[in-house]
Amino acid sequence: MRHHYWEWPIPTYLFLGGLGGGIFCLAAILSFFVFPGVPMVGEALAWPGFLGICALGLGCVMLIVDLGQPMVFYRAFVKSTSVLAWGARFLTVCAIFGVLWFASYVPWDWFAPIAGFFVPFRGLNLAIAGISGTCIMLYTGIFLSTLKAHAFWATPALPVLFTVSALSTACAAITLSIGWWPAVPTMDTIVTALVCNEILHTVDIILIVVxxxxxxxxxxxxxxxxxxxxNKAAHRWVHGSYAPLFWGGMIVGGLALPELLYVFGGHSAASTVVAPVxxxxxxxxLRFMVVLSDDRAPLPGEDRYYNRLADKDDAFVTAWKYGENIF
Known part of the structure; x- marks a missing residue:
């Protein structure tokens, strides 16, 4: 392969989609299974949910940008056999029902009639957003693993890796923002946010190890x-051009160091702020390195074709001027 067909919008889209989906997945788990019937949990998680909505919306923008033809973006939703189309649908459903769930917590007086209308549907909206968010997390890895021509992606380990990473980043995002507006800073809300933080703190420790x-x-x-x-792509990761990013940036900076800060940092800023960041x-x-490891075996005759292409500064290429007819 002579160049990367997918540039920075796609790994950004996969990261933001997994992050937003993970936030709603965890919000649903905390609301329905960990603290069932406790209204302060949803209130404390409202702002993380808003961040999840923003992540999903920006992810959609990244996807449309990468398509190169913004006016025909709808095709990414209507092609029924495309994995990309299913991902776009899950992302849209999660964002829509996430907005409806968040709207029920908005405390502005002028917005009260709209918020009140959505209050009875909080559980339903969060359930749909949580289920579709879980599908988004799975999709981000399945999307790449279905591309069999790219050997580094075509592995069942990739969906597992991306799902675990999405949950881990969602834990980090929630711990950084739980209990913010529109939550009312009462004692019950503060205690609920602290308990949720402790749970997510422990969960992230396990997720990082996995x-x-x-x-x-x-x-x-x-x-x-x-x-x-x-094998070539793996060599580049382990002791090639990607090795500093893999060992230093990802293994040490993105996983091992946060794990140590979580375990030994207590309730310090290193554990509650630095580690999640x-x-x-x-x-x-991780998404950037995986997407840019798009090596594939050349098609028959492909190398021969590229090797026979003229250089851009060859004499016969530069002699012709646009609009000039030399015949």
Whole structure:
């Protein structure tokens, strides 16, 4: 492959989609299974939900930007057999019902009739957003793993890795923003936010360990694989041009260091602020490195074709001027 067909909008889209989907998945789990019937939980999670909506909306924008033809973006939703289309649908459903759920918590006086209308449907809206958010997390890895021509992506480990990473980044985003507006700063709301933070703190510790294991197993298995294309990409990760980003940026900075700060940082700023930020940056870096590892075996005659192309500064190429007829 001579160049990357997918540039920065696609890994950004996969990161934001997984982040937004993970936020609504965790919000639904906390509301329905961890604290069922506790109204302060939804109020404390309203602002993280708004951030999830923003992430999903910006992810849609990134997808449309990468399509190159914004006016025909609807085709990404209507092609029934496309994995991309299913992802776009799940993302849209999650965003719409997430907005309806968040709207029921908006405390503005002029908005009260609209918010009151959606209050009875809070549970339904959050359930639909949570289910579609879970599908988005799974989709972000399945989307790449279905592209069999790219050996580094065509592995069942990738959907697992992206799902675990999406949940981890969602934990980080929620812990950074839980209990903000529109939550009313009462004692019950503050205590609920602190308890949720403790739970998510523990969950993220487990998720980071799982992510490290899955990531290392995937990369090191490719390192010893017989597939030359996957082997080449893995070598680039382990001791090639991507090695500083892989070992320093992802393994150490995005996973190991946050894990240590979570475990030994107590309730300090290092544990409650620095570690979640590093987790978010590590999740973004992971998507970029995976998407840019788009090596594939060349088609028959492809290398021969590219090797025979003229250089852009060859004499016969530069001699002709636009609009000039030399015949």
């Amino acid at each position: 992510e490290i294991v899955v990531l290392l197993v995937m990369v090191l298995s490719f390192l010893g694989a017989g597939n030359k294309t996957a 590093l987790v978010l940056l590590g999740g973004l870096l």
